[in-house]
Amino acid sequence: MAKQQYKAVALLSGGLDSTLAVRVLQDQSIHVEAINFYTGFCVEGHTHAIRRQDQNKVKRNNALWAAEQLGIKLHIIDVIEEYKPVLLAPRHGYGSHLNPCLDCKSFMVGKALHWMQEHDFDFIITGEVIGQRPMSQRRDTLPVVARESGAQDRLLRPLCAKLLPPTLPEREGWVDRERLHAFNGRSRKPQMALAQHYKITDYAQPAGGCCFLTDASYSHKLADLWQARHRRDYELDDIMLLKVGRHLRPSPDFKMIIGREEGENNFLEGYRHAFIHLRTPDCTGPLVLIDGQPSHADLELAARITARYCKNRDQARVRVQITPPDAAAWELDVAPLAADAIPAEWLL
Amino acid sequence: MNRHTLDARRLLCPMPVIRAQARVAQLQAGDILDVVCTDPGAKNDIPAWCRMHGHRVLAIDEHNREITISLEVGSGE
Numbered sequence: 001m002a003k004q005q006y007k008a009v010a011l012l013s014g015g016l017d018s019t020l021a022v023r024v025l026q027d028q029s030i031h032v033e034a035i036n037f038y039t040g041f042c043v044e045g046h047t048h049a050i051r052r053q054d055q056n057k058v059k060r061n062n063a064l065w066a067a068e069q070l071g072i073k074l075h076i077i078d079v080i081e082e083y084k085p086v087l088l089a090p091r092h093g094y095g096s097h098l099n100p101c102l103d104c105k106s107f108m109v110g111k112a113l114h115w116m117q118e119h120d121f122d123f124i125i126t127g128e129v130i131g132q133r134p135m136s137q138r139r140d141t142l143p144v145v146a147r148e149s150g151a152q153d154r155l156l157r158p159l160c161a162k163l164l165p166p167t168l169p170e171r172e173g174w175v176d177r178e179r180l181h182a183f184n185g186r187s188r189k190p191q192m193a194l195a196q197h198y199k200i201t202d203y204a205q206p207a208g209g210c211c212f213l214t215d216a217s218y219s220h221k222l223a224d225l226w227q228a229r230h231r232r233d234y235e236l237d238d239i240m241l242l243k244v245g246r247h248l249r250p251s252p253d254f255k256m257i258i259g260r261e262e263g264e265n266n267f268l269e270g271y272r273h274a275f276i277h278l279r280t281p282d283c284t285g286p287l288v289l290i291d292g293q294p295s296h297a298d299l300e301l302a303a304r305i306t307a308r309y310c311k312n313r314d315q316a317r318v319r320v321q322i323t324p325p326d327a328a329a330w331e332l333d334v335a336p337l338a339a340d341a342i343p344a345e346w347l348l
Numbered sequence: 349m350n351r352h353t354l355d356a357r358r359l360l361c362p363m364p365v366i367r368a369q370a371r372v373a374q375l376q377a378g379d380i381l382d383v384v385c386t387d388p389g390a391k392n393d394i395p396a397w398c399r400m401h402g403h404r405v406l407a408i409d410e411h412n413r414e415i416t417i418s419l420e421v422g423s424g425e
Binding site: 038072078 | 357358360361362363365366369387388389391392393396397399400401413
């Protein structure tokens with residue numbers, strides 16, 4: 001009788017750890033397919049995709065690229081809506097910023113469990129390593145993920161499995177526990193050595209991790225959005241716009257999103273239909289979106305700030321065109337605001 | 349064989365792939381899907397996704413800032 005082909009579904013970010021976890025299981029002739037959940041906060045080179053000066057940089061989805069190198073299928077799954085409760089009310093709270101890492105991991109493993117059951121796979125693997133991350137990858141939190149996701153002992157972490165109780169695939173002999181690993185702590189040396197063993201040389205190493213929610217500046221802008229709207233909620237467009245441009249809040253009533261270069265202006269163009277927008281028709285300058293409910297005085301201030309970032313900022317007066325989303329454009333003739341007249345606390 | 353168009357303009361990676369994946373799931377083998385995008389990352393990502401799922405990229409055309417990736421739906425996963 002032919003040996004049964006066991007099947008594992010991997011959570012694959014495209015980083016080294018998840019790539020190695022797949023490779024270790026491939027070594028044991030396990031059929032692996034990968035899934036990658038898109039929350040809207042994933043760092044995927046969006047800034048590079050938008051900014052003109054970065055147009056020559058190679059742009060690729062890290063998980064897709066890693067899956068292709070590993071020779072496995074990747075399924076990218078949109079979880080933007082389902083992810084909202086995870087971020088808005090995390091049971092285990094946030095990390096250093098607005099990163100709900102422990103709830104996030106449990107959510108993703110739980111989603112992977114559903115996928116596994118629907119597609120008749122046998123178990124789930126992740127690239128988690130004990131002690132690698134301060135919130136979700138500690139000895140005391142790894143069991144929380146297994147329990148709260150519902151995956152229980154069908155969740156295998158090949159890189160640190162030997163430090164954990166044997167899981168179902170190990171106990172049943174689907175995988176050989178002795179050929180798994182006992183990586184521990186924040187050192188990357190064991191992973192680097194294993195990568196060298198497998199001749200894996202090119203993998204994603206995003207600065208600050210793979211999630212915008214671990215970024216202080218991004219989290220600050222998201223918290224400001226919630227405060228200004230008096231509610232904790234968001235749409236995909238909101239969280240995309242937080243990645244683009246210079247964000248200034250001169251008053252609680254409105255925020256300015258100021259394109260910093262041609263690529264960002266082009267991207268913001270796509271949102272003109274939904275926002276009041278400002279531009280300087282007589283010279284090169286930013287496209288500025290206004291988020292909120294500005295008064296006439298607020299718009300005058302916004303026009304002076306817009307003029308401050310245009311090419312004619314040194315002139316005494318600059319013409320600024322203001323276009324509401326559903327009304328005719330009108331103009332103001334304003335004195336550009338001096339650079340030192342923009343308080344640091346306005347910058348988000 | 350039917351030809352279809354998917355508007356993925358203004359969407360950033362990986363949304364063009366996600367939308368293409370969902371649309372392809374509704375099509376028949378041999379159908380052609382033209383995915384219109386503005387994120388240059390799609391030029392790498394959609395062909396990579398096609399290679400691993402058995403679909404074929406027929407052409408990639410760029411005009412101004414719009415990229416059209418034409419793919420032929422494969423016969424099965």
